[in-house]
Amino acid sequence: MSAGGFVDTNPHARVAGAAPFAVELEAGKSVWLCRCGHSADGIFCDGSHNKINESLPEAEHITPLEFTPEESKTYYVCACKRTGKLETTMMCDGSHAKKEVLKMYNQQLLKANSKLAAEKDELAKRVAELERQMAGL
């Protein structure tokens, strides 16, 4: 997808955060970094990509990246999943600050808010129904 020169290099991935995740990693200890953005913490793969891949052609499947730190220190793992280092380290390259990525993140948040609002309305209806039933007892 292209808009004003922006090419989404990971179009099926969820933006997991508005800024990189600071993570302490140990030298030589491999980790599997999430590239789909759907893992619970947005950092480490928890298998959530399998659910995303069910609806994608095999050529577009998203897989985690194995990363072995060369030194023990704080690493800044990409949260937007659009870093130019998708295939190498998954570390932040500043892509989260691009307006197209911010727009994607805002759209995700709006969608999540709408879903929560709908759930809240549904719960309020159920509570009101239960209160009516209890009043009739």
Ligand code: FES
């Ligand atoms: S959960 Fe995101 S790549 Fe596995």
